[in-house]
Amino acid sequence: MFYREAGDFKTSYQSDSQTFPIKFDRYRYYVVLVVAFGIIPFIINDYWANSLLLPFLIYAIAAIGLNILVGYCGQVSLGTGGFMAVGAYSCYKLMTAFPETSMFIHVILSGGITAIVGVLFGLPSLRIKGFYLAVATLAAQFFLVWLFNRVPWFYNYSASGQINAPERDVFGIIITGPNAPAWATYLFCLIFLTLCALIARNLTRGTMGRTWMAIRDMDIAAEIIGVNPLKAKMTAFAVSSFFVGISGALFFALYLGAVEVGEAFGIQKSFLVLFMVIIGGLGSIFGSFAGAAFLVLLPVVLKVVGADMLGWPTDIVAHLQLVIVGGLIIVFLIMEPHGLAQLWRVAKEKLRLWPFPH
Numbered sequence: 219m220f221y222r223e224a225g226d227f228k229t230s231y232q233s234d235s236q237t238f239p240i241k242f243d244r245y246r247y248y249v250v251l252v253v254a255f256g257i258i259p260f261i262i263n264d265y266w267a268n269s270l271l272l273p274f275l276i277y278a279i280a281a282i283g284l285n286i287l288v289g290y291c292g293q294v295s296l297g298t299g300g301f302m303a304v305g306a307y308s309c310y311k312l313m314t315a316f317p318e319t320s321m322f323i324h325v326i327l328s329g330g331i332t333a334i335v336g337v338l339f340g341l342p343s344l345r346i347k348g349f350y351l352a353v354a355t356l357a358a359q360f361f362l363v364w365l366f367n368r369v370p371w372f373y374n375y376s377a378s379g380q381i382n383a384p385e386r387d388v389f390g391i392i393i394t395g396p397n398a399p400a401w402a403t404y405l406f407c408l409i410f411l412t413l414c415a416l417i418a419r420n421l422t423r424g425t426m427g428r429t430w431m432a433i434r435d436m437d438i439a440a441e442i443i444g445v446n447p448l449k450a451k452m453t454a455f456a457v458s459s460f461f462v463g464i465s466g467a468l469f470f471a472l473y474l475g476a477v478e479v480g481e482a483f484g485i486q487k488s489f490l491v492l493f494m495v496i497i498g499g500l501g502s503i504f505g506s507f508a509g510a511a512f513l514v515l516l517p518v519v520l521k522v523v524g525a526d527m528l529g530w531p532t533d534i535v536a537h538l539q540l541v542i543v544g545g546l547i548i549v550f551l552i553m554e555p556h557g558l559a560q561l562w563r564v565a566k567e568k569l570r571l572w573p574f575p576h
Contacts, residue, residue, distance in 0.1 A: 237419060254408055259401040267400035272473045274514045275407040276465050281494040281506035282418050283461025288492070289500035290422055291454035292434030293343050297355035299487030300362030301459050303479050304332045305466030307372050310381045313394075313471070314374060321386050321393060325410065325467045332463025333456040335362075340455030344448060347437075359488055366479040380478040383471045394471050403472045410468060414461050419503050421457065430454050431501075462491075496547055499559030508558040516542065 228234040238244040262271065280298060287293050308328040312319070339358040343351050366372050373381050385395030392398045393406050421427055429450040432440035441447050470477045477483075490513065498509020517539055524535040550557050 235423075237423070251412075255405070259405055262400050262404055264400050267404055268473070269518055270514060271404055272407055274510055275404070275411045276468050276473060277491065277494060277514060278507050278510040279411050279414050279468070280462050280465035280491045281498065281510045282414055282503060283458045283465065284491050285495045285498075285500065285502070285506045286418060286422070286430070286461070287454050287458035288495055289502065289505075290427060290434060291430040291451065292347075292437075293340070293451060293454060294348065294352040295355040295458070296352050296485075296488050296492065297339065297358040297362070298462055298491045299483040299485060300359040301332050301336055301462040302466030302469060302487060303362055303366055303483035304335050304459075305329060305463030306470035306477055306483065307366055307381065307479070308332065308463065309467035309471050310383070310477075311372070311374075313384055313386060317384070317386070321388055321406070321471070324386075325464055325471075328467035329460040329463040332466065333460040336455045336459025336462070337452050340452060340459075343451045343455070356485075356488075359485055363479050363483060378478075380476055381470070382476045383474075386471075395475065398472070407468050407472060410464055414464065415503060415507075418457075418461070422503065426450075426453060434501075493543055493547060497543075497550055497557050499557030500555065502556065502559035504562065505557050505559030508562070512558065513543070 228239070233239070238247055258271070280302060284295060284298050287295050305328045308331040309324050312324045312327055313321075316324075339355065342354045346354065367379070370376075373379055383394045385392060385397065387393060388402075388406065391402050393402045422430070429440070429445050430453075432443075432445050433447060433450045433454075437447055440450075466483070469482070474482060494509035494513050495506065496509070497512055498507070499505025517536075520535050520539050520542075521532075524530040524538065525532055530538075554560055
């Protein structure tokens with residue numbers, strides 16, 4: 219009986235079209251922010267940070283970026299891992315070339331560089347779409363990985379061929395390197411995730427988001443009514459690549475610390491982020507969070523239940539994870555294309571009517 223709109227009147231167009239029109243949703247949102255910023259940093263440890271929280275925060279940013287391109291604009295992309303590599307190597311070059319500059323600037327500039335690269339590889343979307351666009355972005359994935367492997371300038375002519383994040387601080391607090399405390403890296407990533415989610419939400423519910431969705435639904439009809447397909451598709455590639463580049467920079471500098479491009483940003487990374495979007499829900503910011511949380515929690519839960527409690531071999535547990543993810547993708551694509559986000563919306567609608575039948 220507590221999840222109701224009765225008495226929750228709207229007196230302006232802004233209040234009627236806000237992100238959380240129901241007061242209970244707004245209160246829940248503020249509670250989540252208070253817990254995330256005010257409680258978790260005081261109780262976090264290295265295990266929770268490295269196994270759950272940091273991967274969730276970083277992958278959620280990447281999923282939001284890919285969801286803008288695939289879910290809102292309808293442009294298929296299999297090059298997410300390559301664009302994350304662009305963000306990681308851009309961040310590495312900026313950190314080594316400008317050691318006195320703030321890490322905030324490095325990460326934002328890495329996203330900007332990735333946005334430029336994403337626009338360049340998004341140009342084929344003006345002529346091709348569907349399966350052919352997926353192949354074109356897949357070619358971008360392989361080309362970028364090859365480029366960072368074969369050009370020594372990108373990894374500063376290191377003999378090992380990998381890049382290592384130098385130690386950097388923000389306001390005197392170390393956030394990169396082996397001496398960085400877990401709460402500092404967590405807060406740094408959380409700030410970027412919060413800003414990216416707010417920006418993405420406001421973009422998708424504004425004029426730009428409506429042009430993206432018009433191109434997604436029927437590009438010819440959208441062009442007839444005045445939507446510029448060049449501007450719509452290029453802005454989608456730019457914004458998506460910007461978020462993906464930020465996630466790549468954070469993945470390298472704050473989470474891994476040392477990266478070899480073929481292992482960290484291979485084709486499996488592109489598929490992983492795409493699976494997050496499919497399972498979480500296409501065209502939904504909340505779906506990006508849900509998909510990232512599900513695929514980050516799944517291997518940890520399977521390890522605890524299967525390997526630790528039931529004593530299954532680790533290789534069986536690893537293969538079981540692939541079976542579960544593959545089965546869920548098939549089920550969601552056939553039965554619920556909008557993923558976990560739609561299931562959450564249906565549950566909220568039921569709560570708004572319960573215990574009444576209609």
